Amino acid sequence: MADSAISVSAPVTPTGASPALSGRLFETFVPQLTAGLAILLTWEFVVRAFAPPYVAKPTSVIMAIPHVIVDPAFLTATGATLSAVAEGLAIALVFGVLMGRSQTFERAIRHYVNGFYAVPMIVVLPLFSLWFGYSPATRIATIVFAAIFSIIINVADGARSVPREYLEVARSFRSRRLSVLIGIVLPASMPYLLAGFRLAAGRALIGAVVAEFFLSIGGLGYYILYNSRSYHHNEAFVGVLLLAAFGVGFELLVNWCTRHFMPWYRRDKD
Amino acid sequence: MQSSYVKRHAPFWLSLAAGIVVWEIAGRSTSAAFMVPFSTTLVRLWQLVTTWQFIAQFLDSARLFLTGFFLALAVGMPLGLLLARARVLRVGIEPYIMTLYATPMVALIPFILSMMGFGFAPKVLVVFLFAVFPVLYNTVEGARSIKPEMIEVARSFRSGEWALWREVMLPYTLPYTMTGVRQAIGRALVGMIAAEFFLSSTGLGQLIMSASQNFDTGGVFASILIIGLIGVGLMRLGLKIEQHFARWRQ
Numbered sequence: 001m002a003d004s005a006i007s008v009s010a011p012v013t014p015t016g017a018s019p020a021l022s023g024r025l026f027e028t029f030v031p032q033l034t035a036g037l038a039i040l041l042t043w044e045f046v047v048r049a050f051a052p053p054y055v056a057k058p059t060s061v062i063m064a065i066p067h068v069i070v071d072p073a074f075l076t077a078t079g080a081t082l083s084a085v086a087e088g089l090a091i092a093l094v095f096g097v098l099m100g101r102s103q104t105f106e107r108a109i110r111h112y113v114n115g116f117y118a119v120p121m122i123v124v125l126p127l128f129s130l131w132f133g134y135s136p137a138t139r140i141a142t143i144v145f146a147a148i149f150s151i152i153i154n155v156a157d158g159a160r161s162v163p164r165e166y167l168e169v170a171r172s173f174r175s176r177r178l179s180v181l182i183g184i185v186l187p188a189s190m191p192y193l194l195a196g197f198r199l200a201a202g203r204a205l206i207g208a209v210v211a212e213f214f215l216s217i218g219g220l221g222y223y224i225l226y227n228s229r230s231y232h233h234n235e236a237f238v239g240v241l242l243l244a245a246f247g248v249g250f251e252l253l254v255n256w257c258t259r260h261f262m263p264w265y266r267r268d269k270d
Numbered sequence: 271m272q273s274s275y276v277k278r279h280a281p282f283w284l285s286l287a288a289g290i291v292v293w294e295i296a297g298r299s300t301s302a303a304f305m306v307p308f309s310t311t312l313v314r315l316w317q318l319v320t321t322w323q324f325i326a327q328f329l330d331s332a333r334l335f336l337t338g339f340f341l342a343l344a345v346g347m348p349l350g351l352l353l354a355r356a357r358v359l360r361v362g363i364e365p366y367i368m369t370l371y372a373t374p375m376v377a378l379i380p381f382i383l384s385m386m387g388f389g390f391a392p393k394v395l396v397v398f399l400f401a402v403f404p405v406l407y408n409t410v411e412g413a414r415s416i417k418p419e420m421i422e423v424a425r426s427f428r429s430g431e432w433a434l435w436r437e438v439m440l441p442y443t444l445p446y447t448m449t450g451v452r453q454a455i456g457r458a459l460v461g462m463i464a465a466e467f468f469l470s471s472t473g474l475g476q477l478i479m480s481a482s483q484n485f486d487t488g489g490v491f492a493s494i495l496i497i498g499l500i501g502v503g504l505m506r507l508g509l510k511i512e513q514h515f516a517r518w519r520q
Contacts, residue, residue: 112289115502243374247373
């Protein structure tokens with residue numbers, strides 16, 4: 001976020017830096033570093049003082065990282081979860097955009113979309129496991145269910161947000177359908193699509209992990225479950241760190257895209 | 271008045287009726303193990319909700335939800351407001367709150383299980399963890415929306431700490447906090463079901479789990495319908511709360 005600009009300019013020697021830059025350095029970077037260290041130290045000492053030895057603490061998690069990230073089981077698990085999330089998101093994106101864009105269809109299913117969006121996604125797991133069995137197909141179905149409704153809602157919002165005057169002007173200049181789509185509709189609804197995708201990606205990740213817990217099929221969620229059951233908390237926690245990194249990564253990527261490609265759009269809704 | 275109500279809500283009732291018809295036909299034309307029609311689901315629903323067991327399960331879930339949710343509010347709101355005022359603290363902690371907000375908290379359930387076991391406390395912790403970060407994250411975002419000049423102006427007019435809170439801090443951050451509260455309601459519900467699935471099986475989570483383990487498809491549909499309706503109701507409540515406070519955010 002704000003510190004990305006700092007890290008670029010960090011190699012500049014502090015003495016040569018402008019006062020504004022070093023001011024920002026001390027205003028953001030130093031408090032962040034201090035807070036991070038304080039959190040880690042508190043965690044370390046609380047666990048050392050009060051918790052049984054198997055509980056994860058920063059030092060032992062860091063020690064576990066080198067052998068976990070070369071462990072084939074971990075890599076397979078990560079690959080399985082990530083490809084399932086990618087596949088589910090792709091399906092949700094295609095169908096979500098198609099459903100959200102067609103106006104009459106969207107109006108007909110709107111109440112269901114809003115309703116399903118409010119349903120806690122994990123209640124469908126028992127049903128999906130009856131339908132698709134204890135298999136990766138159930139995981140994909142859960143991910144699609146978790147992701148698709150926020151995409152439909154945001155795509156429909158985006159389609160409604162296209163300024164009508166622009167379309168009228170385009171029509172009076174006899175512009176072709178394709179150029180209207182590329183020139184007006186896409187730029188106007190893109191921020192909404194991205195916002196929907198950001199929400200959907202977070203929910204998809206949760207859906208994948210929950211499905212793996214429930215179905216006991218291979219993946220990052222199951223890796224965490226298995227290792228924490230056998231009291232390998234440090235190894236399991238590396239999995240949590242990776243999931244957190246994906247969550248934050250999606251968030252930052254979408255925010256960056258919105259700022260970089262759509263500087264005219266200000267997001268202040270969720 | 272009567273006719274305007276009909277006109278406004280006709281599409282909703284029509285699509286509801288159409289959905290029920292589709293469900294009924296789909297249920298009748300597939301095997302009963304796969305899907306049950308709407309009518310059968312309603313019968314099963316009635317059988318379910320008129321037992322003492324259901325009432326006990328419902329109350330159990332409600333207790334878990336409310337305890338975890340209000341604990342999250344009790345921690346998230348004061349902490350968020352404190353961060354709103356103490357700028358250095360906010361800047362320092364912000365990235366970590368954002369990280370935890372984006373982390374799928376379900377991944378922590380196995381740790382909680384093996385450290386705290388099957389009691390009520392670990393489940394409350396799960397609901398709390400699901401709900402607290404939206405509140406914190408949005409409150410801090412609200413705090414960031416306060417322009418430093420506002421505080422400077424207030425200061426130069428010699429406003430005290432209390433007046434500053436009442437006139438600047440609260441009006442600016444509360445609407446954001448309420449967005450967080452709405453998100454927290456939804457997440458706490460997911461947390462509640464997740465806790466009931468993966469920790470000790472109780473409440474509405476147990477209702478649906480036992481139905482699916484007995485291959486009672488009608489029971490699964492009925493309990494999904496119950497939980498879904500609760501979800502829709504809570505979401506509407508959250509939206510109402512958010513809109514009530516959003517009035518002064520314009």
